[in-house]
Amino acid sequence: MHLYRTHNCGALSHADIGKEVKLSGWVHRKRDHGGVVFIDLRDHYGLTQCVVDSTDNAFSAAEQLRNESVITITGAVRARSEDTVNKALSTGEIEVQIAALELQSAADTLPLQVNSDEDSGEEVRLRYRYLDLRRQRPHANILLRANIIQSIRQRMVGLGFTEFQTPILTASSPEGARDFLVPARLHPGKFYALPQAPQQFKQLIMVSGFDKYFQIAPCFRDEDSRADRSPGEFYQLDLEMSFVEQADVFAAVEPVVKGVFEEFSDKKIDPDFVHIPFDEAMLKYGSDKPDLRIPLEICDVTDIFRDSDFSIFAKNIDKGAVVRAVPGPKCGSRAIADRMNSWAQGEGAPGMGYIIYGEGEARGPVAKALGADKSDEIKQRLGVSDGDAVFFACAPASEAANLAGKARVRIGTEQGLIDDNLFKFCWIVDFPMYELDEKTGKIEFSHNPFSMPQGGMDALNNQDPLTIKAWQYDLVCNGVELSSGAIRNHLPEVMYRAFEIAGYDAHVVDEQFAGMISAFKFGAPPHGGIAPGIDRMVMLIADEPNIREVILFPMNGKAEDLMMNAPSEVDETALRELHIRKQLPKS
Numbered sequence: 127m128h129l130y131r132t133h134n135c136g137a138l139s140h141a142d143i144g145k146e147v148k149l150s151g152w153v154h155r156k157r158d159h160g161g162v163v164f165i166d167l168r169d170h171y172g173l174t175q176c177v178v179d180s181t182d183n184a185f186s187a188a189e190q191l192r193n194e195s196v197i198t199i200t201g202a203v204r205a206r207s208e209d210t211v212n213k214a215l216s217t218g219e220i221e222v223q224i225a226a227l228e229l230q231s232a233a234d235t236l237p238l239q240v241n242s243d244e245d246s247g248e249e250v251r252l253r254y255r256y257l258d259l260r261r262q263r264p265h266a267n268i269l270l271r272a273n274i275i276q277s278i279r280q281r282m283v284g285l286g287f288t289e290f291q292t293p294i295l296t297a298s299s300p301e302g303a304r305d306f307l308v309p310a311r312l313h314p315g316k317f318y319a320l321p322q323a324p325q326q327f328k329q330l331i332m333v334s335g336f337d338k339y340f341q342i343a344p345c346f347r348d349e350d351s352r353a354d355r356s357p358g359e360f361y362q363l364d365l366e367m368s369f370v371e372q373a374d375v376f377a378a379v380e381p382v383v384k385g386v387f388e389e390f391s392d393k394k395i396d397p398d399f400v401h402i403p404f405d406e407a408m409l410k411y412g413s414d415k416p417d418l419r420i421p422l423e424i425c426d427v428t429d430i431f432r433d434s435d436f437s438i439f440a441k442n443i444d445k446g447a448v449v450r451a452v453p454g455p456k457c458g459s460r461a462i463a464d465r466m467n468s469w470a471q472g473e474g475a476p477g478m479g480y481i482i483y484g485e486g487e488a489r490g491p492v493a494k495a496l497g498a499d500k501s502d503e504i505k506q507r508l509g510v511s512d513g514d515a516v517f518f519a520c521a522p523a524s525e526a527a528n529l530a531g532k533a534r535v536r537i538g539t540e541q542g543l544i545d546d547n548l549f550k551f552c553w554i555v556d557f558p559m560y561e562l563d564e565k566t567g568k569i570e571f572s573h574n575p576f577s578m579p580q581g582g583m584d585a586l587n588n589q590d591p592l593t594i595k596a597w598q599y600d601l602v603c604n605g606v607e608l609s610s611g612a613i614r615n616h617l618p619e620v621m622y623r624a625f626e627i628a629g630y631d632a633h634v635v636d637e638q639f640a641g642m643i644s645a646f647k648f649g650a651p652p653h654g655g656i657a658p659g660i661d662r663m664v665m666l667i668a669d670e671p672n673i674r675e676v677i678l679f680p681m682n683g684k685a686e687d688l689m690m691n692a693p694s695e696v697d698e699t700a701l702r703e704l705h706i707r708k709q710l711p712k713s
Contacts, residue, residue, distance in 0.1 A: 127146075127148055127200075128148060130148065130150040130198055131148050131149050131150045131198070132147045132148045132149075133147050133148075133149060134149075134169055134170070134171035134172065135149055135151050135167055135168055135169040135171055135172045135173055135174045135217070136169075136171035136172020136173070136174075136216055136217060137171065137172070137217075138174055138203055138217050138220050138222070139216070139217065139219065139220065140205065140219045140220060142203045142220065143203050143204060143205050143220060144202065144203060144204075145202070145203050146200070146201070146202050146203075146225075147200070147201065147202075147203055147222060148198060148199070148200045149167055149169075149174060149176070149198070149199055149222065150169065150196070150197070150198040150199075150230065151167045151168050151169035151174075151196070151197070152167070152168050152169070152194050152195070152196055152240075152260065153165055153166075153167065153168075153191050153192070153193050153194060153195050153196075153197060153233075154166040154167065154168035154173060154193070154240070154241050155193065155241045156188075156191055156193060158189065161179055161180040162177065162178070162179045162180070163177070163178050163179075163185065163188045163189060164176070164177050165177070165178070165188060165191070165197075165199075165224075166241075167197070167199065168260075170265075172215070172216055172217060173215055173217065174217045174220075174221070174222060175206070175212075175217070175220075175221040175222070176199055176201065176221060176222045176223075176224050177221050177222070177223055177224065178223070178224040178227070182223075182224060182225065183225075183226070184199070184224045184225065184226055184227035187227045187229065188224065188227055191229070192232065192233050192234075192235075192236075193233065193236060193240065193241065194233035194236055194240055194257070194260070195229060195231065195232050195233040196229075196230040196231040196233075197227055197228060197229055197230060198227070198228045198230055199222065199224045199226065199227050199228075200224070200225050200226040200227075201222045201223045201224045201225045201226070202222065202223050202225070203220050203221075203222055204220065204221060204222075204223055205219065205220060206218070206219060206220060206221050236257065237250055237253075237254050237257070238250050238251065238254055238257055238258065240257055240260045240261055241261075242261075243261075243262075243263070246258075248674075248682060248683075249682070249688060252674075252680065252681075252682055252687075252688045252689060253688040253689055254689070255679055255680075255689050256689070259678070263675075264675065267664070267668050267670065267675055267676045268676070268678055270390060270664060270667065270668055270676070271660070271664045271676055271677075271678075273390065274386055274390055274660070274663065274664055274667065275342055275660060277385075277386055277389055277390070278342070278363055278382060278386060278660075279342070281381070281382045281385060281386070282340045282363070282365070282382065285338070285378060285381075285382070286337075286338050287338040287339065287340040287365060288336065288338060288339060288340070289339075289340055289341055289342075290331060290336075290339050290341060291341060292321070292324040292327035292328065292331075292341065292343065293321070293327065294320060294321065294344070295308060295318040295319075295320070296318060296319055296320075296321050296327075297318070297319060297641075298317065298318075298319035299319070299322075299326070299638055299639065303322050303347035303348065303349050304347065304348035304349065305319040305320065305322065305346075305347075305348065306319065306320040306346045306347075306348050306358075307319055307320075308320065309704040309705075309706055311703055311704050314705040315705065320346035321345060321346060322345055322346065322347050323343070323345045323362070323364065323657060324341065324343050324345075324364050325576065326576075326639065326641060326642045328341075328364060328365075328366040328655060329366065329576070329614055329616075329642060329653065329655075330641060330642060330645055331366060332366055332367075332368045332650070332651055332653040333616075333645045333646065333648075333649075333650045333651070336368075337367070337368050337369075338365070338366075338367050338368075339364075339365060339366045339367075339655075340363065340364065340365040340366075341363075341364045341365075342361055342362075342363060342364075342660065343361065343362055343363075343364040343657070344359055344360075344361055345359065345360055345361070345362055346358065346359050347359075347360075348685075351681075351682075351683040351684075351685065353671060353672050353673065354606055354662055354665065354673050355673065356661060356673050356674060356677055356680055356681065357681050357683070357684075357685035358681050358685055360659060360660075360661050361659075361660040361661060362609075362657040362658060362659050362660055363382075363657060363658045363659075363660060364655070364657045365378070365379075365655050365656060365657065366653060366654070366655035367653060367654060367655060368651040368652070368653045369651055369652055369653070370613070370652070370653065370654050371613065371654070372555070372597055372599060372613055372654065374654075375599075375611060375613075375654050375655065375656055376399070376553060376599075379601065379609075379656055379658065380399050380551075383551070383601070383608070383658060383663070384397070384399075384551075386663065386667075387549055387663075387666075387667060390667050391549070391667045393547050393548060393549055394545075394547055394548045394549070395548075395549045396418075396548065396549065396550045396551065399551045399552060399553055399601075400418070400551075400552045400553070401552070401553045401555050402416070402552050402553070402554055402555070403554075403555055403556040404554055404555070404556050404557045404558065405556070407554050408527045409424065409426060409450075409527070410423045410424055411423070411424065411531055411534065412424055412450065412527040412528060412529070412530040412531020412532070412533075412534060413527075413528075413531040413605075414554050414557075414600065414602075414607075415554070415600065415602045415605055415606065415607040416531075416552065416602065416605065417535060417538070417544070417550075417604050417605030418550040418552055418604075419538075419543075419544045419545050419548055419550050419604060419605075420534060420535065420537075420538035420543055420544055421538075421543060422452065422453050422455075422534050422537065422538060422543070423453075424450050424451065424452050424527075424530045424531070424534060425450070425451045425453075425507050425508050426448060426449070426450060426451075427449050427450070427451045427504055427507065427518070428443055428447075428448045428449045430449075430496070430500050430503060430504060431443060431449045431496075431520070434495065434496055434500065435495045435496065435497070436479075436491075436492055436495035436496055437495075438520070439479070439518070439520045442520050442521070443520070446522060447520050447521055447522055447526070448520070448521070448522070448523050448526050449518055449519070449520045449526070450518070450519045450520075450526045450527060450529075450530035451504060451507075451508055451516050451517070451518055451530075452516065452517045452518075452519070452530050452533045452534050452537065453508045453509065453510050453514065453516055453537075454466075454480075454510075454514055454515035454516060454517055454537050454541075455510070455514050455537075455541055455543070456513060456514065456541055457514060457515040457517075457537065457541070458482045458483055458484050458512070458513045458514050458515045459482070459515075460482070462515065463480040463482060463490065463515060463517075466478050466480065466517055466533065466536075466537075467480070469533075469536065470519075470529060470533070473529060473532060475519065475521070475525075475529050478517045478518060478519060478529070478533065479491075479492045479517070479518035479520070480492060480515055480516065480517045480518065481493045481496075481501055481504065481505075481515060481516045481518075482515045483505055483510055483511065483512050483513070483514055483515065483516075484512045484513055485512060486512065488501035488502070488505070492518065504516055517530075517533055517537075519533065535605070548604075549603055549604060549666070550603070550604060551601065551602065551603050552601075552602050553599050553600070553601060553602075554599065554600040554602060555598075555599045556580070556595045556596075556598075557572065557573045557577075557595065557596050557598040557599070557600075558572045558573075558592065558594070558595060558596070559571070559572065559573075559577065559579050559580075559591070559594040559595060559596040559598075559624070560572055560591045560592055560594060560627065560628065561592070562592060568629060569591050569592070569627060569628060569629070570628050570629070571628050572596075573596060573598045573610070573612075574596070574598055574610065574612050575624070575625065575628070576612065576614050576615055576621075576642075577596040577597055577598045577612035577613065577614065577615060578596065578597045578612070578613045578614060578615045578616070578620070579594050579595070579596055579597075579615070579620070579624060580594065580595040580596060580597055581594065581595075582617075582620055583617075583619065583620050583623060586620065586623045586624060586627060587623070591627050596612065597612055597613035597654070598610070598611070598612040599611055599612065599656070601656065601658060603666060604666065606662055606665075606666060607659075607662075608658045608659055608662050608663060608666075609656050609657055609658035609659060610656070610657065611654065611655055611656025611657065612654060612655075612656075613652070613653075613654035614652075614653050614654055614655070616646055616650040616651065616652055616653060617646065617650075618643055618646045618647050621635065621643060621646065622635055622643075661673050661676060661677060664676040
């Protein structure tokens with residue numbers, strides 16, 4: 127017989143009754159009934175009930191066991207009595223009568239309960255993550271993640287993609303987020319950077335003559351934590367394709383993403399990946415990552431308020447503000463209107479105007495100032511009815527869109543308009559190539575500097591930069607951005623001009639992106655790609671509100687690994703070898 131086990135703890139069934147078996151695992155739960163001790167023995171595969179009574183040699187040892195101690199038991203499989211069968215377990219028809227018990231490893235008093243769904247708090251869970259991962263839900267989440275990654279790999283290979291690994295130590299480049307820097311011991315004063323993404327390398331793979339690349343790529347960004355973003359590192363399905371247009375990238379990605387969601391989730395999936403231009407998304411949804419499960423659309427009503435008797439809005443419109451209106455189904459009460467106004471103030475806005483519709487009339491200060499005709503026109507435009515309300519955000523366009531977009535989500539959530547059993551995907555397309563920095567007044571890239579501008583060199587030379595669209599796109603699901611991608615700028619002259627508009631002259635491009643711009647001068651194919659986030663996909667499929675729940679060993683919100691005590695102090699000898707001196711901020 128094997129030293130530790132003949133079966134795993136999820137394998138035994140009615141067919142094994144009468145067999146002598148050996149099982150090893152953790153003591154999930156112990157129940158002492160006086161002369162009888164029941165042990166639920168757990169391993170990676172499942173749970174088996176084991177039993178020992180006072181006449182057995184193993185009884186004394188069983189009585190002394192603590193939960194989470196690791197044991198090996200030997201015994202005979204027997205049927206449970208009919209009234210004790212546990213239909214929730216695959217092994218629920220049987221139990222093992224313990225003949226021998228060996229303690230492999232004793233557990234100390236536990237800092238958190240493994241056999242319970244009780245939340246011990248993030249700090250305790252992350253400090254003892256190896257215990258937390260023994261719990262059913264975290265354990266299942268990590269297995270789900272592994273299976274999703276395996277499925278993605280199989281799907282990508284099936285589509286003719288080849289997996290390559292790109293470097294982890296590379297050069298720092300201005301790609302948007304803050305780099306993690308690694309001092310180069312052999313080159314004093316110089317640093318490597320951990321890649322924010324394999325962006326330049328995957329483009330160089332295309333220049334190297336490979337046609338379809340993919341990788342489950344680690345990415346490193348020194349960013350603050352959010353519910354949908356883990357600090358430090360994350361993983362993405364990174365892919366790139368040669369000789370493609372935007373539609374080709376969509377055609378490659380959609381069946382992979384849709385197939386994974388279908389394979390691992392029981393929720394409904396809308397098969398239509400709708401395309402929404404960026405400008406339309408910002409107008410109708412107040413966000414470039416809209417949750418399309420919410421059946422509400424924002425409407426611009428600036429024209430109705432311009433030169434109106436509602437002077438607060440009219441004066442702001444004269445100064446360049448816009449007015450966005452958000453429908454509020456079943457929100458036609460003063461209590462809800464006041465609550466929305468207070469919420470908006472909590473978001474940093476002066477408040478939200480509102481009109482309440484009921485009994486054939488419009489009520490509230492805004493309606494009184496506008497008059498019946500204009501109030502009715504708003505009602506018709508937004509398609510609301512008696513018992514509903516309309517809420518207004520008046521501010522510069524970006525601020526008004528942001529507040530209206532958040533209000534749309536709040537109303538959808540509070541009014542129960544969101545179908546939690548549905549995944550709705552969309553592509554946000556036609557992003558602006560450039561945007562204006564309101565503080566400096568300078569033009570800068572709005573999304574990805576390596577994207578091909580729509581219209582190419584002609585657009586760069588002859589259009590107002592703020593009107594130029596890029597071949598950039600985002601994949602969004604249920605209000606979560608899963609991915610960004612683009613058709614790349616593969617022409618050196620177009621790249622130089624694109625960066626020139628953003629304030630970078632040729633020598634900066636040659637210095638910052640030396641490898642890529644040099645490669646493009648030796649014949650580069652048109653190419654494009656995208657990189658769906660693995661962590662976010664798993665988070666959605668697992669129905670977890672926080673991304674840390676689907677990461678094996680996550681950091682906390684302060685980018686600390688409490689289990690490994692990272693970041694940590696480094697010995698002065700090591701710093702001297704790296705030619706680094708600490709200069710700490712003054713407390």
